[in-house]
Amino acid sequence: MFAAVGSEVAIAFIEIGLIAIVLAALARLASNLGVTAIPFYLIAGLGLGDGGVADIGIAEDFVALGAEIGVLLLLLTLGLEYTGEELRLGLRTGTVPGLVDAGLNFIPGLLVGLALGWSVPASILLGGVTWISSSGVISKVLSDLDRLGYRETPSILNLLVIEDLAMAVYLPVVAAVVSGSDAASTVVTVAIALAVVAVVLVAAMRWGHLMSAGLDRGNNEVLLLAVFGLTLLVGGLAQQLQISAAFGAFLVGLALSGPVQHRVSALIEPLRDLFAAIFFLFFAFQINPAELPGAMIPALLLLVVTGLGKLGSGWVAAGRAGVGRRGRLRAGTTLVARGEFSVVIASLAVGLDEASELATLAAAYVLLTAVVGPLLAKNSEVLDGLLPGRRRTLPPEVRTADV
Amino acid sequence: MAEVREVKLPGVGVRLEFDTAAGEQVAVVVHRGGRRELMVYDSDDPDICTTVMHLTPSEARTLSEALGGSTVTEVSRVVEQRIEGLAIDWVEVADDSSFADRSIADGMFRTRTGVSVVAVIRGSETVAAPGPDFVFTSGDVAVVVGTPAGIDQVRTLLSS
Numbered sequence: 001m002f003a004a005v006g007s008e009v010a011i012a013f014i015e016i017g018l019i020a021i022v023l024a025a026l027a028r029l030a031s032n033l034g035v036t037a038i039p040f041y042l043i044a045g046l047g048l049g050d051g052g053v054a055d056i057g058i059a060e061d062f063v064a065l066g067a068e069i070g071v072l073l074l075l076l077t078l079g080l081e082y083t084g085e086e087l088r089l090g091l092r093t094g095t096v097p098g099l100v101d102a103g104l105n106f107i108p109g110l111l112v113g114l115a116l117g118w119s120v121p122a123s124i125l126l127g128g129v130t131w132i133s134s135s136g137v138i139s140k141v142l143s144d145l146d147r148l149g150y151r152e153t154p155s156i157l158n159l160l161v162i163e164d165l166a167m168a169v170y171l172p173v174v175a176a177v178v179s180g181s182d183a184a185s186t187v188v189t190v191a192i193a194l195a196v197v198a199v200v201l202v203a204a205m206r207w208g209h210l211m212s213a214g215l216d217r218g219n220n221e222v223l224l225l226a227v228f229g230l231t232l233l234v235g236g237l238a239q240q241l242q243i244s245a246a247f248g249a250f251l252v253g254l255a256l257s258g259p260v261q262h263r264v265s266a267l268i269e270p271l272r273d274l275f276a277a278i279f280f281l282f283f284a285f286q287i288n289p290a291e292l293p294g295a296m297i298p299a300l301l302l303l304v305v306t307g308l309g310k311l312g313s314g315w316v317a318a319g320r321a322g323v324g325r326r327g328r329l330r331a332g333t334t335l336v337a338r339g340e341f342s343v344v345i346a347s348l349a350v351g352l353d354e355a356s357e358l359a360t361l362a363a364a365y366v367l368l369t370a371v372v373g374p375l376l377a378k379n380s381e382v383l384d385g386l387l388p389g390r391r392r393t394l395p396p397e398v399r400t401a402d403v
Numbered sequence: 404m405a406e407v408r409e410v411k412l413p414g415v416g417v418r419l420e421f422d423t424a425a426g427e428q429v430a431v432v433v434h435r436g437g438r439r440e441l442m443v444y445d446s447d448d449p450d451i452c453t454t455v456m457h458l459t460p461s462e463a464r465t466l467s468e469a470l471g472g473s474t475v476t477e478v479s480r481v482v483e484q485r486i487e488g489l490a491i492d493w494v495e496v497a498d499d500s501s502f503a504d505r506s507i508a509d510g511m512f513r514t515r516t517g518v519s520v521v522a523v524i525r526g527s528e529t530v531a532a533p534g535p536d537f538v539f540t541s542g543d544v545a546v547v548v549g550t551p552a553g554i555d556q557v558r559t560l561l562s563s
Contacts, residue, residue, distance in 0.1 A: 086413040139414060148415060148432045149442035151450035157413045262435055327450040 015059035019048065023277050034144060035374055036137045038339045039367045041277055045284020046292065046363075063282050070279030071344055072235045072249035073272040076227075078341070079253020080265050081135065082161050084205060087254075090161030097155070097317035098162035104309030106131040112298055121177045122354040128170055129346050129362045130306045134339030134370065135160045141334055141374045152318035152327040156334055159317050167341070168250065172197050174348060175244035193243050204255035216260040223260070224267045227252070246344060276340065283343055287360045295357075299364035303372065310335040326384050333380040337373025342366050439463040490551045493524070496543045497562040508535035516556040518549030 026040035082090070109130030113123025138160065142148055172193035180186030215226055231249045238248030256264055314332030323331070346362030349355040376383070405421040412418055412432065420430040428444035430452070437460040442452040458466060496503055502510050512518050523530045523537065524544040530537065539545070547557055 081414045086411065089411060090413060135414065143415075146440075146442075146452065146455040148412065148440060149418065149430050149444070149452040149455065154410050154412055154418075157415065161413045266436075324448070324450050326448065 012059045012062065016062060019044075019059070019063075019281065022048075023281065027277070036134070036140065036337075036339055036370055037277070038134075038137075038280055038343070039370050041280035042284045042343075042363050042367060045281040046287055046289045048281070048285065060285075063278055063285070066275055066278035067282035068245070068279075069232070070272075070275035070277070070282075071246050071347065072231050073268060073275050074279070074340055074344060075246045075250040076231045076253040077265065077268060077272050078135070078164060078167070079250040080256060080261055080268075081253075082164060083261065084208075084254075084257050086161060087165060090158050091165065094158045094162040094317070097159055097313060097320065098166065100316045101159060101163065101310075101313035102131060102166065104312045105306045108302060108305045108309060112302055116298065116357075118354045118357070119352065121174070121180075122349060122352050122358055124174055124177060125345055125349050125352075125358060126361065128174060129342040129358075129365060130302055130309075130338070132163050132167065132338065132341040132345065133160060133310065133335045134337045134341065134373075135164070137337040137339045137370060137374065138334055141337065141377050145378060147330070147334075150327065150330065152314070152321065152323045152331040155317040155321045155323065156314065156331050159313060159335065168197065168201065168247070168254070169194070171247040171250065171348075172243045174345070175242060175247065178348060178352060179242050189242060192241075196241065196243055197247075200251050201254070204251060208255035208257050212256050212258045212260045215256070216258070216263070220263070220267060223263060224271075227256070227264050227268065228271070244348065246348070279347075280340075280343060283347055283359065284363060286356055287363055288356070291357075291360050292364060295360045295364040298361055299368055302365055303368045307336050307369070307372070307376070325387075326381070329383050329387075330377065330380045333373070333376040333383065335373075336369055336376050338366055338369040342369075441466070488550065489548060490554055491521075491546065491548045492554045492558075494545045494547055494554070494558050494561050496539045496541050496545065498541045500539075500541060500561050500563065502561055503539055503541040506536050506538045507533060510539075510560065512547075512557055512560070515560070516549065516553040518547045518553040518557045520545050521548050522546040 022044055023037075023041060026044055027037040030037035030040050106127040108127075110123050110127035112130075113126035114120075118126070138156065142153060142156070147153055173190050176189035176193045177186055180189050215223055218226060231252050234252050235245035235248040238251075239245040311329070311332035314330075314335045315328045318328040318331035342362055343366055346358050349358045352358070405423065408420045410418040410420065416432060416434045418430050418432045420428065422428050427446070428449055430442050430444070432440040432442070434440075439458040439460070439462075441456040441458060443454040445451050445453045507520055512520060520533060520537075521531075522545075523533050523539070524546065525540070525542075545557075545561065547554055549557075
């Protein structure tokens with residue numbers, strides 16, 4: 001019996017080891033090409049999952065649990081990314097661009113979902129997939145292209161903050177909608193979810209610093225274990241209350257503030273990279289590669305519509321900061337990239353009839369936007385040449401007046 | 404000193420910008436991790452930068468020292484950023500001050516005001532962390548840390 005277990009473990013090790021090496025090679029390739037590794041992970045998952053070239057067996061259980069942890073860590077780092085002050089500033093200055101962003105990018109996804117004959121919950125999820133830009137891809141693009149000094153950059157980053165905050169409302173609502181059976185009970189669940197969110201957010205903003213100060217006293221080992229444990233614990237409890245584990249993890253990230261926030265970010269990053277890679281891989285396992293070409297048509301349609309949507313969001317956001325038209329185009333094109341959060345949102349469809357269709361379409365969409373987005377951002381000048389009209393830059397006093 | 408505008412870059416850090424008298428626009432991006440980027444804006448399109456330098460914390464220090472910045476200002480900025488309610492200031496020992504030619508311990512600044520003297524600038528020299536027996540001369544500039552109210556009291560003491 002031990003021999004049997006031993007050989008099973010050996011096979012699992014070999015499978016996981018080989019997968020990790022393949023992912024490492026892909027991540028290396030992605031960094032050489034200067035793009036995010038997410039599309040490559042998805043393609044690897046397509047090849048290794050059901051119907052792919054090399055179906056993995058025994059390690060699948062480990063990969064499945066690892067993927068869930070990956071989602072929690074992705075959301076934890078999203079919550080950690082911004083300080084309370086940055087969130088408040090974002091809310092004050094970014095409401096209008098945030099609403100434009102939601103209108104131009106959420107609604108097309110929702111409508112395409114409905115047009116495909118999907119249920120309302122699945123369509124709402126598709127709306128989320130097309131709505132949220134990838135803060136990971138975008139911050140990498142901004143720093144790779146040396147654009148942190150550019151005038152439109154704060155507007156771009158502020159819009160990401162707003163989307164971050166919007167996720168705080170969207171995630172629990174969507175979890176309630178997906179789990180709700182009839183309209184009345186869904187409304188009740190949504191109301192409970194929002195009430196819990198409000199209470200937890202206020203508590204996190206008000207007393208989060210106490211928890212942060214307590215955690216900050218520990219050494220790195222203590223801190224890593226405590227935050228990892230807290231994330232899984234709160235995530236699990238939130239899942240029990242049907243508010244979505246991802247959202248619980250997000251709240252833990254929001255509640256951590258001050259010096260400990262940066263320590264945790266640095267500590268958790270390697271762990272997140274590991275589990276997030278597993279998550280992207282596992283997500284693609286559910287997709288039948290044969291169905292991917294069919295999903296390319298709606299994905300291309302969404303790329304065009306929501307690409308223009310992000311162009312509009314960036315145009316409005318940068319325009320409010322007094323940036324000239326080239327800068328407004330740069331802001332718009334930079335925002336086109338979707339990535340980790342679109343995949344996270346699509347993965348919430350587990351249990352819905354459309355789960356695999358949504359996963360396929362989301363994968364196709366992320367593959368397109370994560371590659372096309374950074375390319376557009378790099379070459380936004382071309383777009384400027386294509387558009388008719390005034391190309392003269394504004395005098396400096398006009399542009400600095402509103403910054 | 405040129406007026407410095409501070410622009411928040413959520414998730415990245417802050418950008419400090421200023422204009423030179425010659426009309427160039429310069430900015431420094433301070434990353435949360437301490438990395439710095441120094442950039443110069445395009446004179447034709449002030450939305451974009453033509454030159455960007457990437458500096459590690461130690462390179463940034465080297466550059467600021469080469470430009471004539473002192474370590475004290477560097478330290479003070481860190482202190483100001485980290486601790487709310489704590490101020491740092493430069494207070495000159497006046498010519499007719501009763502504390503000239505007396506030691507820091509004599510002045511009992513910490514007992515009276517809660518303020519600590521962390522450095523003294525004398526001419527072109529800086530005495531970091533002076534001991535309690537350090538003797539002030541008129542014209543010294545004391546670098547003090549404490550509450551804004553305490554610092555005001557020290558200023559009154561050292562000028563009378």
